[in-house]
Amino acid sequence: MIKFGKGNLATPKQMRPVYIVAAGMSDFKKHYPEKKTEELAVEAFRMLALENGLKVDGIQELKRHIHTCFYGHFADHFGDQLLGESVIHDRLGLDPMGNCGVKTGGATGGSTIWMAANAIASGYSDCALAMGWERMDEVDTWTGNHYIATAADKDYETELGHIYTGYYALMAQRYWKTFGKSSPKFRRTMSKISVKNHGYACSNPFAQAPARITVEDVEKSPIVADPLRFYDACLMSVGVAAVLLCDEETAYKLSAHPIRLWIGAGSHTLRTADRRIMDIPLLPNEENNKDVLKLYAGLKGGKNKERYPGFTGFLAARMAAYYAYHMTGIVDPCEELDLVELHDAFTISDIQTYEDIGLRPYSMGPDYIESGDAYLKVPEDGTFPKSLAGKKGRLPSNLSGGLIGNMHAVGATGIMQVGELLWQLQGKWAHFHARPEMWERFGKKKPKDFVNLQVPNAKRGLAISHAGVGSHVTCTILMNPKSVIKK
Amino acid sequence: MAKHSYEYNNMNPTATVLRRLDPMVIEKPRNPIHIHTYGGETPFFRGLTEGRLMATKCVNKKCDPSGKAGYYHLPPRVYCPDCLEKMTWEDITDLARKTARIHTHITVANPGAFNRVPVPCEIISVEIDGVATVIMSYLRGAKPEIGMPIEPVFETANPTYTILDLSWVPRR
Numbered sequence: 001m002i003k004f005g006k007g008n009l010a011t012p013k014q015m016r017p018v019y020i021v022a023a024g025m026s027d028f029k030k031h032y033p034e035k036k037t038e039e040l041a042v043e044a045f046r047m048l049a050l051e052n053g054l055k056v057d058g059i060q061e062l063k064r065h066i067h068t069c070f071y072g073h074f075a076d077h078f079g080d081q082l083l084g085e086s087v088i089h090d091r092l093g094l095d096p097m098g099n100c101g102v103k104t105g106g107a108t109g110g111s112t113i114w115m116a117a118n119a120i121a122s123g124y125s126d127c128a129l130a131m132g133w134e135r136m137d138e139v140d141t142w143t144g145n146h147y148i149a150t151a152a153d154k155d156y157e158t159e160l161g162h163i164y165t166g167y168y169a170l171m172a173q174r175y176w177k178t179f180g181k182s183s184p185k186f187r188r189t190m191s192k193i194s195v196k197n198h199g200y201a202c203s204n205p206f207a208q209a210p211a212r213i214t215v216e217d218v219e220k221s222p223i224v225a226d227p228l229r230f231y232d233a234c235l236m237s238v239g240v241a242a243v244l245l246c247d248e249e250t251a252y253k254l255s256a257h258p259i260r261l262w263i264g265a266g267s268h269t270l271r272t273a274d275r276r277i278m279d280i281p282l283l284p285n286e287e288n289n290k291d292v293l294k295l296y297a298g299l300k301g302g303k304n305k306e307r308y309p310g311f312t313g314f315l316a317a318r319m320a321a322y323y324a325y326h327m328t329g330i331v332d333p334c335e336e337l338d339l340v341e342l343h344d345a346f347t348i349s350d351i352q353t354y355e356d357i358g359l360r361p362y363s364m365g366p367d368y369i370e371s372g373d374a375y376l377k378v379p380e381d382g383t384f385p386k387s388l389a390g391k392k393g394r395l396p397s398n399l400s401g402g403l404i405g406n407m408h409a410v411g412a413t414g415i416m417q418v419g420e421l422l423w424q425l426q427g428k429w430a431h432f433h434a435r436p437e438m439w440e441r442f443g444k445k446k447p448k449d450f451v452n453l454q455v456p457n458a459k460r461g462l463a464i465s466h467a468g469v470g471s472h473v474t475c476t477i478l479m480n481p482k483s484v485i486k487k
Numbered sequence: 488m489a490k491h492s493y494e495y496n497n498m499n500p501t502a503t504v505l506r507r508l509d510p511m512v513i514e515k516p517r518n519p520i521h522i523h524t525y526g527g528e529t530p531f532f533r534g535l536t537e538g539r540l541m542a543t544k545c546v547n548k549k550c551d552p553s554g555k556a557g558y559y560h561l562p563p564r565v566y567c568p569d570c571l572e573k574m575t576w577e578d579i580t581d582l583a584r585k586t587a588r589i590h591t592h593i594t595v596a597n598p599g600a601f602n603r604v605p606v607p608c609e610i611i612s613v614e615i616d617g618v619a620t621v622i623m624s625y626l627r628g629a630k631p632e633i634g635m636p637i638e639p640v641f642e643t644a645n646p647t648y649t650i651l652d653l654s655w656v657p658r659r
């Protein structure tokens with residue numbers, strides 16, 4: 001569809017408020033032969049039940065509240081188990097409560113929360129579990145790449161190299177040439193994202209790929225699909241994440257610090273081939289901005305005739321943000337939010353997403369990094385001007401390390417992001433990241449260069465969960481109940 | 488046509504490969520063949536084996552916006568994505584020869600399992616005048632550039648009966 005009616009653009013309604021009260025995760029690794037997926041699921045659930053300060057006397061009392069369960073798992077091929085949801089549900093001992101599997105590629109985690117939130121918002125359930133996982137270590141990378149490529153159209157795309165990264169990289173290349181102008185400066189911005197996210201992962205005991213690297217390291221790493229290099233790409237992980245959603249009454253019964261949750265979802269064609277030229281749907285901070293409207297008029301026309309938004313932007317992300325901003329009353333995300341967790345599948349797609357969700361107008365994404373906005377504290381390593389170095393960023397991004405530094409256990413990813421936001425908004429980041437015990441339980445030692453990444457007084461956060469070339473995207477917004485914008 | 492005769496049922500139960508003892512890790516072999524139909528999109532794939540590029544077009548006058556714009560769809564669709572009426576097939580080989588160009592491209596050095604595109608794979612997205620979409624394909628015998636004029640090549644001698652029967656070369 002490239003023309004919308006009123007019904008398509010209606011602001012999604014929650015018939016009653018939705019709250020999030022707890023999160024739990026396993027650690028994330030590339031290979032995890034020591035444990036089966038269902039063991040990791042139980043461990044994540046135990047953390048959710050026992051370590052979030054819930055006002056319940058143990059696991060069994062919490063389980064008596066849970067009414068429905070939504071399970072996110074992207075790839076049956078990888079797990080080699082149909083109805084994997086049922087295996088996990090059984091190990092959690094949550095039968096005979098209703099459960100449902102959710103699959104939307106890389107956005108599976110976000111979509112799982114979407115389903116659980118709708119169950120609460122509609123009144124169907126007062127307490128719903130959203131859990132997601134992935135196990136990608138049963139096959140070699142070569143076969144794994146084929147499996148992932150079967151998420152593209154099998155007749156028209158998969159045969160072309162059996163490599164999903166390539167299909168995505170077609171879009172990256174277009175953005176790189178059109179807006180990046182293939183410039184070393186733009187390349188440097190991409191590299192800074194990888195340095196940032198690997199760096200933040202160093203303070204995350206759950207993370208798979210903590211690393212103190214430099215922009216030079218990124219730019220010297222092997223090419224995966226030009227212009228994307230090894231350090232530009234996300235991880236492939238094994239792991240589990242879970243969150244618990246409730247209605248208001250149950251939320252306050254269970255938790256002293258429940259957080260409000262809204263979520264919107266968008267989609268776009270599975271095949272990039274089908275991305276037709278269309279008008280750019282506008283976000284609240286663009287609608288009446290003459291400069292932005294003038295910029296967009298120029299982008300659409302001209303000799304390039306950009307296929308907007310299709311090859312250089314993600315329409316699905318734009319739509320998800322459109323719904324979520326209208327649901328919550330957010331106008332300027334950089335001003336009204338305190339932190340974000342974005343789907344940094346690649347450094348360049350992270351930049352594209354800044355534009356889709358209105359952190360910057362289309363074509364100006366790199367400025368979100370270069371302005372220092374994306375950092376908790378702007379690096380003092382000489383990569384930023386002296387006037388910015390050491391300053392506090394306006395809207396820190398991916399303090400968990402994101403998909404590049406922390407994990408991409410596909411079905412778990414969107415849930416991990418929201419779990420991290422919850423802990424930040426509850427002021428519990430240190431409880432889950434700073435205690436030496438958290439590192440030791442995963443066989444690690446708390447590093448000497450550990451940095452406190454709790455955002456001071458964080459009140460509002462946003463998470464983007466995104467599938468591949470942009471077939472599905474969800475936008476989740478969390479707010480402290482005292483800081484809700486739209487009453 | 489090639490016939491596969493993989494035997495599914497004769498795996499020797501003693502032949503499991505043990506990778507590790509603790510935790511116990513084993514190999515689970517898989518080798519299935521899928522029997523797959525192109526259904527109503529058959530004219531496109533048959534066209535490739537006969538040296539023709541077949542696209543579809545919505546001719547429903549009430550359709551908004553496809554019908555009005557008269558745009559071709561490639562990949563073809565049996566039904567119009569806007570009005571869901573049956574689309575009409577047309578041969579656009581000449582149009583492609585005269586106007587096709589590269590919208591974007593990527594070089595894949597390490598393709599996934601089962602790949603049959605020559606390595607490095609020069610994957611391209613193709614713009615054609617009058618076509619609303621940009622089909623993904625691959626380029627032979629040249630380094631791709633955005634905007635490069637190209638023309639289609641068809642694998643009519645030894646068809647694979649897949650999308651690989653269509654490729655592109657720089658326009659002569």
Ligand SMILES: [Zn+2]
Pocket residue numbers: 545546547550551553554567568569570571572
């Ligand atoms: Zn139509």
